[in-house]
Amino acid sequence: MAAIWDSIRNFENKFDRYAERFALRHPYLAVFVMFIGVPLFILIAVVVSTMLIAVPMAWVFGWL
Secondary structure, X not given: OHHHHHHHHHHHHHHHHHHHXXXXXXXXXXXXXXXXXXXXXXXXXXXXXXXXXHHHHHHHHOOO
């Protein structure tokens, strides 16, 4: 179990370093990604996951 936590921690550290380097090299693009791209990605993920639950339920209950 400790090895799994260590691998997750290592991945997170590498990702943080990459994101920081990207933000320092491309500040305008990084701001766009942080304030437009990430919220848009979260919104799309919520819509897709809601549809994965709602559409089969609507099909089962005959609402489609």
